[in-house]
Amino acid sequence: MLLKKLFRTLWQYKAQFISMVIMIALGIGVFLGFNIEWYSLDVSTREIYDATGFADYRIFSDRGFTPEDLDRIRSVTGVDDATRYLSINTAVQGDTDVIALTVSTNMNVSGILLMDGAPYDETDPEGIWLSDSYAAANGKKIGDPLTLSYQTISVKGTVRGLIKSSEYLICVPDETQMMPDYTSYGYAYISPAMLDAAIPDMYRLFLGSSLYHQINVKSALEKSDFVEKADQALGTTRLILSRDETISWAETQGEIEEGQTMGSILPVLFLAIAILTMVTTMHRITASEKTQIGTLKALGFKDRRILRHYSCYALIIGLLGSALGIAIGYGLGRFILSPDGAMATYIDLPAWPLYAPAFTWIVIILINVFLTLIGCLSVRRMLAGTAADALRPYVPSRVRHLRMEESRRFKKLSFSTKWNLRDLLRHKSRSFMTLFGVIGCMVLLVGGLGMKNTMDAFLDIFYGKAIHYQYRVNLDTGSVTNEAAFRLADELDGDWCAQRAVQIGDKGYGLEIYSVTRDKVRFVDPNLNLVSLKDDGAYVCTRIARTWNLKEGDSLSFAPYDSDEHYTVRVAGILSSMTESVIMTSAAADRAGIPYTVSVIYTDQPDIPSGAHVLNTQSKKSIMDSFNTFMDLMNKMIWLLVIAAVVLGIVVLYNLGVMSYTERYREMATLKVIGFRDARIGRLLITQNLWLTFLGVLLGLPAGIGVLQYLLTALASEYELKLVLGPATYLISILLTFGVSLCVGLMISRKNSSIDMVAALKTEE
């Protein structure tokens, strides 16, 4: 019989129950979704790292490594395996595409994962194993011929297999390109035998067997330990990058950490609101059920049975919310992680299985236990004392005199102001919850829209203004001389840059030396203003400045790799940069005596002379095109956040609004009897909502900015983002929040017309 009562009561309080289920579902959904996202990414990336032997360290040398060098590294204690490795950007013949041609002498390290076609054969003189994503984007199939050229060398072969490789998990030519664009850039592996066959005899005489500019190593040694041992084994200091310093590892770890951050902030917000609303709702429901609870007690039902019965309401809400939340969580996970999903446009994984970390299930169980406990405690309060005590209707807290009531100004306030003010203070938990809901709504809106503003400003300044060229011409630093590069720069009416790898402490960074006389490259300060470089020192990006606690005027020491020299320069300023670099003018570099070779020319001229020194050309358009995918992804996420904010606002405000309406039903019936019109009573209700919304907006705005700043700080290792909020964000966030509040208020106030004055006033107070 009690079961029938259970379902009928659920139906009676359906608005509250449904909104609670939605709140719990949203909380659990967001919690599970983001945790599934980072955890699945973590598991899947580890799987491909293991399957393809992702290297722990990369040792670089412009002069290349011989088989003897490899043996020396292999013999280092603590090194598990190693390979000589080559990755060079080559042009696809008959196309403008660029493919990173890759050779690994030992495919156990930095190898491949076959997706389709013939397995890798190290003796195959013509076999090309091509990135399956590049093949899909360009209509390449197994068996297709492919010719890749590098300077005067051509590698002609046939596509034998389609592959993935963890070395190219995020397949971008360099850090300036944010998103992969497989229509124009991919990678391919060939065998060392094929590479050997492709090298003309003359080159072979010149290069010997030192074509491989990298040794990739699997080792569990600490970096400092490894660097010391590797340098000792090779007899010289080399640029050694750990996997943390590679784009693939750093960016995927960044995504994982981002997911962890999102998986901790947003769910806390949703779950906190859900649980606090649950406390308020369960208290109100059990309060209005008090006489029924008393009746059951008076009839002889044991307290334990009544507790169990009413706790079931909370448990049912929890279970339904959890079931729906789990579905939402997996849906959100699938939305982000799927072959057609958002993340697949960024990270090139072979499969997208979803895994939920074990702790999420424990948390979901604990949430259900906690919700049931909330229900149990709410009923216990109503059950306290004798059966006669329990039978008495619940009496809300008494209205207390406020200190401000003494003031003249208060006395002059209108009836509705006094009524609402005292009601807010009388029902503090309900008021607080409404406020919390509005703040949550605001935080999501400001966070979501603010993130878009911030990214827009970031893209606008870096790619709209700082990149003031149309083409970026990459030169072959192995063959080009500075004189030839200067001539080419003049010919192309361009500016130039020399890039080197340097070490500050034990960390590797880029050193970029610029000569900007034709305004093709511009620089951005941390406040996103364009600045000109001065010749009195070096600039560091904000990430370097933060890591090494540098400020303008400090001294900075760095050592270029492949050199025993150390250079100390004054920090001329801090810049915001896409790459983690030290930046200086050529004049400053000359003054400091830093040698360099020009590696890039920036120009507007489309006709780039093909010469021995030109490696390849990247157009600004191709870089910008890759952002469209990124911005699509960003826009989808923002839409999700805006929808979540609106749902959160509606659910919380409606639930608490209905509660407020129910609690004040009798008062409103009285007003109606006295002669107040429905519209007037409706305005009373809406006014209270609007007050709380106003306060919620005031508090939610800085809270949203704070959360956004926290997110940007969490992303700081990937991007140098500066928080930017446009007027439209303020306007949309405020208007949408007020809009939601007003709509919910109107929905509730419409109920006024159906107030049964007679029945309401007959009820005992």
Place this chain on the structure above:
Amino acid sequence: MAIVEFRDVSRVYRNGEHEQRALDHVNLSLEEGQFIVVLGPSGAGKSTLLNMLGGLDSPTEGTILVNGKDISTLSADELAEYRAASVGFVFQSYNLIPTLTVIENVALVKEIAPNPLSSHDMLRAVGLEDHIHQFPAELSGGEQQRVSIARALAKNPHILLCDEPTGALDSETGVLVLRLLLSMARDMGKTIIIVTHNQNIARMADMVIRVKSGRIQSCEKQEHPLAVEEVDW
């Protein structure tokens, strides 16, 4: 002159198949300035009669004229206007707004009534001038009922409708409240209609209406109603 006229008024409540006739072809005429008591057992239809007159409910059939104006066909907003201007209510359970003080509860009607009286005067009239800044919960039941009467009177209505106004009060406080209501009729010329099942109250009335099963059983005028003190409580 008749201030209230019920012409063949019926009120039928339908609940699915079930039909309940709360008022059944009631005809009634009430004079201005009288103290009228409606008597009847529970479920007789006396509260329905009061609710119809107060504009809280509308008849299924028939016409109700108040001061010559038909209120049975008014819209929700017109009924609200009617309640604001013409009738005052006093309930058994007081129905005060708990978040407003005594004076604010009474002054509330200024927001809607076209000719409100002074809230202070009304509270003085019910003997509560010393409690004006207290909240209802800080008052006794009798005091709360007196606030409710002051609020009803502050609208300056023609008719005061009281549904079991002493039902929740002890007899001593009940007498106090009845004396107050009687003086409203005698001194202020208000038409007071009290619904009760307390036979003793009827002895004070100018007119006693007995209701049974939704019909008017009798409608007696009393030439010599007793004073409150003369009634044996």
